[in-house]
Amino acid sequence: MTEDLAVFEAAEEAARAGRAVVLATIVHCRGSVPRGAGSKMLVDPERGLTGTVGGGCGEAQVIEAAAEVLETGTPRLLRIDLTEDLFSWSPAVCGGVFDVFIERVQPTPARLDRTAAGAP
Numbered sequence: 001m002t003e004d005l006a007v008f009e010a011a012e013e014a015a016r017a018g019r020a021v022v023l024a025t026i027v028h029c030r031g032s033v034p035r036g037a038g039s040k041m042l043v044d045p046e047r048g049l050t051g052t053v054g055g056g057c058g059e060a061q062v063i064e065a066a067a068e069v070l071e072t073g074t075p076r077l078l079r080i081d082l083t084e085d086l087f088s089w090s091p092a093v094c095g096g097v098f099d100v101f102i103e104r105v106q107p108t109p110a111r112l113d114r115t116a117a118g119a120p
Helices: 003-016 055-070 110-115
Strands: 021-029 040-043 048-051 076-081 097-103
Touching: 003 021, 003 040, 003 048, 003 097, 021 055, 040 055, 055 076, 055 097
Parallel strands: none
Antiparallel strands: 021 040, 021 097, 040 048, 076 097
């Protein structure tokens, strides 16, 4: 199973269970970054993470922003800058920048009911 398919299946499972989740998608990259544009991560407060946008401190920033987006419902574009602090104690700085679009995925019960009944 591809990672994208796993993300979408996790989102579908959350919708069936009536849970709102957050989808984070890398929309732009520059320089050396751990994951490319189109990479996705689903943040489900009950089930955890599916997929990845790169791990480490950048992913931690996305998870923190996802909690805010889940609460407010307001989508957000977050810039992760991995060029800072090149002389830190950690040599794991990639040297690039990537933008992540973070959006809440809200279940729609009426739509799920129609789909389950075989309607388009």
